[in-house]
Amino acid sequence: MIETEIADSLPAxxxxxxxxxxxxxIDRELKKLWEVSEGAMTRAxxxxxxxxxxxxxSLSANTQLISRIxxxxxxxxxxIAANPSAPKDESQAWISAHCHVGRAGSKQICSExxxxxxxxxxxxxxxxxxxxxxxxxxxxxxxxxxEFHDPMDPQLWAWVDRLIYDSQPWKDFDSQMRSIETAQAxxxxxxxxxxxxxxxxxHIRLALAQFFDHPAAHHHFDEIDCVQIDFAPGFKSTxxxxxxxxxxxxxxxxxxxxxxxxxxxxxxxxxxxTFELSEKSGEPIGRMVIRSGxxxxxxxxxTGSDLLEVVQQKVNPGGQQRCGGFGERRVEARRTP
Amino acid sequence: MSQASDQTNLNPLREGITAxxxxxxxTVVIFGATGDLxxxxxxxxxxxxxxxxxxxxxxxxVGFARRPKxxxxxxKELEEAARKYSRQEVREDLWKTFADSIFYHQSEFADPAGxxxxxxxxDKIDQERRTRGNRLFYFAASPEQFEPILKHLKxxxxxxxxxxxxxxxxxxxxxxxxxxxxxxxxxxxxxxxAEEQTYRIDHFLGKETAQNILVLRFxxxxxxxxxxxxxxxxxxxxxxxxxxxxxxxxxxxxxxALRDMVQNHLLQLLCLVAMEPPTDLSADSIRDEKxxxxxxxxxxxxxxxxRDAVRGQYEKGAINxxxxxxxxxxxxxxxxxxxxxYAALRVLVDNWRWADVPFYVRxxxxxxxxxxxxxxxxxxxxxxxxxxxSVALDQNVLVxxxxxxxxxxxxxxxxxxxxxxRIEPVKMDFHYGxxxxxxxxxxxxRLLLDAMSGxxxxxxxxxxxxxxxxxxxxxxxxxxxxxxxPPLCHYPAGSWGPEEADDLLARDGRAWRRL
Numbered sequence: 043m044i045e046t047e048i049a050d051s052l053p054a055x056x057x058x059x060x061x062x063x064x065x066x067x068i069d070r071e072l073k074k075l076w077e078v079s080e081g082a083m084t085r086a087x088x089x090x091x092x093x094x095x096x097x098x099x100s101l102s103a104n105t106q107l108i109s110r111i112x113x114x115x116x117x118x119x120x121x122i123a124a125n126p127s128a129p130k131d132e133s134q135a136w137i138s139a140h141c142h143v144g145r146a147g148s149k150q151i152c153s154e155x156x157x158x159x160x161x162x163x164x165x166x167x168x169x170x171x172x173x174x175x176x177x178x179x180x181x182x183x184x185x186x187x188x189e190f191h192d193p194m195d196p197q198l199w200a201w202v203d204r205l206i207y208d209s210q211p212w213k214d215f216d217s218q219m220r221s222i223e224t225a226q227a228x229x230x231x232x233x234x235x236x237x238x239x240x241x242x243x244x245h246i247r248l249a250l251a252q253f254f255d256h257p258a259a260h261h262h263f264d265e266i267d268c269v270q271i272d273f274a275p276g277f278k279s280t281x282x283x284x285x286x287x288x289x290x291x292x293x294x295x296x297x298x299x300x301x302x303x304x305x306x307x308x309x310x311x312x313x314x315x316t317f318e319l320s321e322k323s324g325e326p327i328g329r330m331v332i333r334s335g336x337x338x339x340x341x342x343x344x345t346g347s348d349l350l351e352v353v354q355q356k357v358n359p360g361g362q363q364r365c366g367g368f369g370e371r372r373v374e375a376r377r378t379p
Numbered sequence: 380m381s382q383a384s385d386q387t388n389l390n391p392l393r394e395g396i397t398a399x400x401x402x403x404x405x406t407v408v409i410f411g412a413t414g415d416l417x418x419x420x421x422x423x424x425x426x427x428x429x430x431x432x433x434x435x436x437x438x439x440x441v442g443f444a445r446r447p448k449x450x451x452x453x454x455k456e457l458e459e460a461a462r463k464y465s466r467q468e469v470r471e472d473l474w475k476t477f478a479d480s481i482f483y484h485q486s487e488f489a490d491p492a493g494x495x496x497x498x499x500x501x502d503k504i505d506q507e508r509r510t511r512g513n514r515l516f517y518f519a520a521s522p523e524q525f526e527p528i529l530k531h532l533k534x535x536x537x538x539x540x541x542x543x544x545x546x547x548x549x550x551x552x553x554x555x556x557x558x559x560x561x562x563x564x565x566x567x568x569x570x571x572x573a574e575e576q577t578y579r580i581d582h583f584l585g586k587e588t589a590q591n592i593l594v595l596r597f598x599x600x601x602x603x604x605x606x607x608x609x610x611x612x613x614x615x616x617x618x619x620x621x622x623x624x625x626x627x628x629x630x631x632x633x634x635x636a637l638r639d640m641v642q643n644h645l646l647q648l649l650c651l652v653a654m655e656p657p658t659d660l661s662a663d664s665i666r667d668e669k670x671x672x673x674x675x676x677x678x679x680x681x682x683x684x685x686r687d688a689v690r691g692q693y694e695k696g697a698i699n700x701x702x703x704x705x706x707x708x709x710x711x712x713x714x715x716x717x718x719x720x721y722a723a724l725r726v727l728v729d730n731w732r733w734a735d736v737p738f739y740v741r742x743x744x745x746x747x748x749x750x751x752x753x754x755x756x757x758x759x760x761x762x763x764x765x766x767x768x769s770v771a772l773d774q775n776v777l778v779x780x781x782x783x784x785x786x787x788x789x790x791x792x793x794x795x796x797x798x799x800x801r802i803e804p805v806k807m808d809f810h811y812g813x814x815x816x817x818x819x820x821x822x823x824x825r826l827l828l829d830a831m832s833g834x835x836x837x838x839x840x841x842x843x844x845x846x847x848x849x850x851x852x853x854x855x856x857x858x859x860x861x862x863x864x865p866p867l868c869h870y871p872a873g874s875w876g877p878e879e880a881d882d883l884l885a886r887d888g889r890a891w892r893r894l
Contacts, residue, residue: 086813116814151813244396245432251392252436255401256511258543260389291391347472352436 059101059121059157060138068156068175071137075154083141083150086116090176094122094168095187101157104187105138112140112153118177119155124165124188131162133171169197176201189213190221196228203231208238210279210326239280246327247287249341249350262334263292264311270318270331272342277326281319284327333357402831403545404437405513406504408497410488410528411520412442412453416551418460420582421519424823426461426469429477431820433828437508440481443497445488453483466821480508488520489527494535501537512544515830518551525550526567533571549578549830552643554839556634557855558848565841578830579839583644583751585822587811588785590837592651592753593665595779595787602777603656605757607732612758612774614652614738615892616645619746621698623872624720628711636722637690640742642851644751646673647839648781649738652753653728662835666843673846677727684857685865689880691721693745696872703745703872717867720744723880724854725887739884741891745872750894751781760792773804776892785819786810 063071076085091111093104101123108119119140141152156175160168176182184198185206199205205225212218226233254260269288273281285305289296294307294315307315322328329342340353393401407425409417428434442453458478462469484500486493505512516532518525529548532538540546550568555561568577583589596602605611618640624631631639650669657664679687694705707714721743728738757775776790788808795801811819829837858864868877875881875891884890 084810084813088814114815247392247396248432251390251396252401254390254392255435256403257389258511263391288392291394293391344472349472349476 058138059105059136060155061136063135063137065133065135065158065171068135068137072154072156075137075139083139083152085139086151086153087118087177087180088115089117090120090180090182091115091117091185092120092122092172092182093185093187094124096124096126097187098125100187101159105155105157108153108155109140113142116151116153117183118175118180119153120172120175121155121157122160122168122171123158124160124168126160126162126165128161131164132159133161133164133167134159166195169195169200172198173201190218190225192217192221194221194225199225199229199233201231202229202233204234204236206236206238210239210277212279215279237283240283242326243280243284243287245350246284246330246341249352250330250332250339252352253339253354262337262339264309265335266292266309266315266332267313268316268318268333270320270329270333272320272322272324272328272330274324274326274328275321278319278321280326284330285317399828400832400834402433402435402438402828403513403833404435404508404510405515405545405831406439406441406501406508406510407515407517407827407831408441408443408484408501409517409519410443410524411518412444412483413446413448413456414444414519416519417442418457419464420821420823421517421827422457423461423465424821424827426465426474426477427467427820428824428828430467430470430473435831437510438480438831439504439508439510441484441497441500441504442481443484443486443493445485447485448483450481450483454478454481457481488524489531491531491534494531494537498535498537512541514540514544514546515549516547517549522553522555522564525564529567529571538571538576545576545833546572547576547578547830547833548572549580551580553634553638554579554643554844555848556638558845558852561844561848565845569841574841575835577841578835579841579844580826580830581643581647581837581839582822582826583647583781584837584839585824585826586781586785587819588779588781589648589651590825591787592648592779596652597656608734608736610757611736612756613736613887613889614649614756615754616648616652616738616740616752617754617892617894618645618742618751619875619894620744620749621746622749623693623703623706623745624709624712626710628709632712632716632718635690635719636742636744637719637851637854641722641724641740642847643839643844645740645742646676646847646850648751648753649726649728649740650843652755653733653738655732660836662838663840665836666840670840670843670846671730672728673843673850675728675730675733676846676850677729678850678853679857680853681857681860681863684854685863687725687883688854688857688865689721689723689868689877689883690719690858690865691723691743691868691870691877691880692716692718693720693743693872694869696745696874698745698747698873705872706744719858719867721746721868721870721876721880723876723883725883737887739889739891741876741880743870743876746875747873748894750783752892752894753779753781754892755779756889756892778892784810784812786812 061071093108095104101121104121108121111117112119136157138155138157139152140155141150143150158171160171181203182201183204183206184202187208189212202225205222207222209215209218222235254262269285271281271284289307292309294309297306297308297314305317309315325343329340331338331340336356338355338357342351344351409421411417425434425440458469458474461474482500484493484497486497501514504510514537516537518528520528538546548568555564596606650672653672654668655671657668692706695708696703706712706718706720707716721741723739723741726738726740728736755777757777759774773790773792778788780786780788786809788806790804790806792802793805795803826837829835868879870877881891
């Protein structure tokens with residue numbers, strides 16, 4: 043089944059996983075698919091992107107994601123919906139293509155999607171299913187949308203070039219990181235790790251960095267005494283990553299306090315930097331304010347927009363007393379998310 | 380290393396997240412702000428840089444032009460232009476923020492008071508918008524205005540930056556019309572700005588595929604060992620366009636195809652193909668290698684020009700099935716004009732790598748198809764083992780398409796399915812647009828960012844320009860000679876140029892590649 047990018051005025055495309063095929067005949071069916079559409083369409087691929095999820099209804103949601111991703115990144119997508127605890131062993135496969143009109147003209151650029159539903163013990167065959175359907179020579183990106191199980195099949199890591207995951211919903215951070223470390227140890231090559239929880243901070247980090255590009259602004263680093271971050275419910279770990287980054291880049295040391303839950307840092311001059319975190323609905327990181335002497339540097343999401351607002355201003359006299367002057371509700375950061 | 384990159388190294392918050400040198404906040408002063416270049420290229424480019432989040436906060440645009448206009452009128456006019464020419468959709472909220480950084484300064488180019496008030500205005504902008512005294516003067520006016528503008532900038536002290544700041548000037552082509560005028564222009568510029576403050580823009584170098592020539596050659600081990608006289612038979616560089624002079628007759632009549640395209644764009648491409656690996660990627664390392672190539676171009680005497688250079692002019696014909704007039708019938712063109720609209724050259728690069736490898740360069744208007752490409756034709760396989768009935772196998776050809784449909788293709792031989800050894804050429808094709816869905820930035824986006832960052836790699840240096848004119852001048856002089864000048868050939872619009880250009884290759888046993 044070939045889905046084409048359609049105009050906004052037309053009904054929205056469905057995100058069904060495509061044409062059902064026997065798992066052993068996928069290559070043959072793919073070949074047929076391209077024979078039918080030869081001439082008007084060009085198949086393109088720069089990476090193999092396998093997406094693994096154990097969430098119900100993930101096939102449709104991930105098909106929709108792949109449709110968007112392939113507009114900018116041509117790939118062979120392998121979408122897997124697994125349910126290892128299903129009582130019955132079953133596996134199904136589908137093939138489809140996402141086509142978009144190319145920038146150069148009328149020819150459509152298409153990326154293939156292979157979809158699998160693996161139930162019961164069929165889920166154990168994940169590595170063989172993935173590896174038998176990779177485009178040769180292209181890098182292999184594995185997007186693991188579930189928690190890592192212990193033990194993981196070491197075969198799986200054998201050829202992964204980039205492992206994409208999201209630490210934001212993890213309940214047990216330590217055990218998940220151990221699984222990733224094991225993956226790195228078992229891999230035949232260097233795996234590049236890509237935590238989406240970290241990636242989603244990039245715009246905030248860039249916005250913050252621009253305040254300090256000029257050497258004349260660098261003295262502010264030595265005068266920072268307070269940082270406040272507003273985070274959305276469930277995104278405390280994202281805020282902690284942001285704190286960790288700032289502390290690491292500015293060479294702040296974590297201060298041991300009597301209260302094990304408190305989070306304070308000390309800079310090279312033994313000055314204390316306090317962090318205040320507020321939980322507020324909205325963007326994962328809704329606002330970050332750094333106070334340095336009389337100046338505050340603020341990055342926040344503009345209301346009703348996808349833009350960031352950056353503001354540098356003098357602190358009003360009343361606001362200088364304590365860091366808490368910026369926020370509404372004070373929540374202390376925990377050491378481990 | 381530029382001042383900007385020093386700053387980046389010192390900002391610990393940039394570590395690991397910024398791949399390119401961060402531009403400094405600055406004020407971009409555009410001379411000729413109401414002209415076509417500003418509307419079509421500069422403002423859309425600056426807007427796109429802003430949308431991509433790469434424009435530093437505080438960057439301010441001041442349009443300097445003669446017509447009376449308010450800031451608001453100027454912004455409105457630029458918004459319309461951006462909506463028409465921007466590669467990304469103009470968003471209301473983003474445009475508003477961007478437009479707040481645009482101002483209009485009305486003055487005659489020759490009025491000293493206009494520069495004095497400009498200086499005051501720039502100081503005010505520095506305070507209000509934290510542009511830190513950094514100024515980028517962009518010359519989008521006609522070349523005859525350069526001298527008065529530069530003179531008055533100098534008188535107003537705007538050519539000198541305060542401590543810790545910078546002042547740079549971006550000069551658009553044409554960089555003169557011959558060596559003497561280029562040297563004069565360089566002298567005029569140098570009177571106000573030092574060479575390291577001067578950025579001569581050649582937008583071909585800002586194109587993704589032009590930059591990719593260096594990556595293709597020096598990041599792939601398979602090409603460089605073959606990139607020499609031993610394996611390469613010849614190289615063709617073609618810039619074809621279906622358009623005629625399109626309202627540029629005033630300029631074009633005095634320039635012609637050789638000055639308009641070959642002296643700058645095509646020789647720049649030739650340099651990228653022919654240069655030696657630079658010691659590093661710094662601006663001067665790359666430009667040093669390019670200069671060596673231009674200096675190695677074999678100069679032609681009058682006899683050689685008659686043999687190795689062809690000039691042509693289009694006559695009436697048809698483009699895409701529509702009749703079009705001949706060049707001499709175009710508006711504002713002298714009915715007896717001898718300006719060439721087509722030029723083809725056989726160029727030799729006198730160094731070890733390229734000994735006896737001709738570079739065939741052609742450029743033309745009113746050709747059947749628009750496209751700029753470089754094709755590298757490898758020598759034929761030494762023995763015909765398989766296809767005994769055929770005279771010879773085709774050559775391997777590596778094609779680098781600069782525009783449109785940027786990409787790279789490689790032609791090679793393959794066995795046809797069947798019981799006999801029948802061999803046919805096949806093509807491996809890489810299209811930027813297919814593989815990378817994201818649109819490449821426009822050449823001006825890259826070049827403006829580079830100028831703001833102090834990176835002159837993709838800008839032409841004084842000696843490059845002057846050596847290129849030295850080479851071109853000998854051809855122009857032979858064509859302009861009163862006695863025994865080679866003839867101006869004619870070709871019908873919609874054809875691939877004059878027959879004499881085909882003969883140029885045919886006598887070497889070669890033919891132009893069909894685009």
